[in-house]
Amino acid sequence: MSVPPPPDAVPAVEAPGDEVLLSGEAVAIEVQPVGLFLRTLGAAIDVALSMTLFFGYLAVRYWMMQATGDPALDRILNVLALVTAFVVVPCTVETLTHGRSLGRLAVGGRIVRADGGAAGFRHAFIRAMLGVLEIYGTLGAVAFLVAAFSGRSQRLGDLVAGTYSQRVRTPPLPFRTPVLPPGLESWAAIADVARMPDRLARRISQFLGSAPQMLPASRARVAQELLAEAAAYISPVPAAPAEVVLIAATVLRRDRERRSLALADERVERLSGVRVQV
Incomplete structure (x- = not known):
């Protein structure tokens, strides 16, 4: 008998072009295969x-034929x-660098096994041997066609060896520390922001991080919907735009949790005599 999911369950959505692997602890790991264009560019360099x-x-x-003249x-x-x-x-470089090459x-990119593990000599040898046929023997036509129609842009050598090229250079995530919006200092002095449910707090954090990339109408609508849910945990709710209120509540809650952690560390230090390292 199947058990229906809870009403607040959120289905997992995979980003286009990304894949999910399961680690030994059954933890989903998002991986990004190198695209066909970049694979072709890297192969051209190699x-x-x-x-x-x-x-x-x-x-x-x-020079040697001029010196010896020996056809054998x-x-x-x-x-x-x-x-x-x-x-x-190619086989030696790929083995010693654990799937890397200059290209x-x-x-x-890096060549890894289909399960995400490190590739070894056997995988490099198979790829190099088949590369002679599909890259040099056909001027890259076979490798390009097979990669164009495979899910991870794998060439024939990858399919036989059980490998693919994984993206290991990703753009750094922007680091934004929200600050209290101007004009709400007096509100922050008397306001009380209770701890929100983890799911709601995560949605607010995701919205504040992606808000600059959203369309103005969608941005205002989502902010208003989130504020309607978060209003029960904010007292009083200031007379300000919804997104400004969400930022102010996030900053206020963060600062108070930071102070609570600092007081807890001081209490532990007084009782135990051991300084807590942060």
Whole structure:
């Protein structure tokens, strides 16, 4: 028999292009695969480096053929150069850097396993071997087409090895500390803001963080709806716009909780004689 969700349950909404993995403790972890454009750009950088290494060999080969003129040595060096430039070097770099390369470093990506764990030598070797076929053998056509139609922009080597490119460079979150709006100092001296339910406090915090990006009409409507719910915990409610009241209540509650924590630390310090480090 299935149990219906509670009335105030909020369905989880995943952001477009993001995925969710479950850790060993069944905690949802949001991951961001590198997009097709950035993957192509990073691969182009790595291919350019491999081609530079190979053309460097051609210069050495030309000099050695002038000196020795041995065709057997030339064939051996051909095979050695191809394997070194297109398999050994990419595999070694990816293994030693735990999924990074110069191209992926430039675009902020890292090769990881499908479950989010670190990739190892086996994954790097499979990707390098298949890369010879899908990148160099077809001028990147197979790799691009497969990545274009896979969920995480995985090329053929990724699908076989069970890996994908994860974004590890994300923009820093803006840090905004709300301050008491001007004109409400006298209200703050007499106001009482009770502790709000965690769900309501979280919604207010999310709204204040995203309000500058909202349309004015939606911003005013959401602020009014949140204030209607929070008014029961604010006494008295000042005669000010809804968003200003929410900011003032948040600042006042934060300052009072900070003072309460400081008093609790002082009480513990007096009773135990041990200074509390914050």
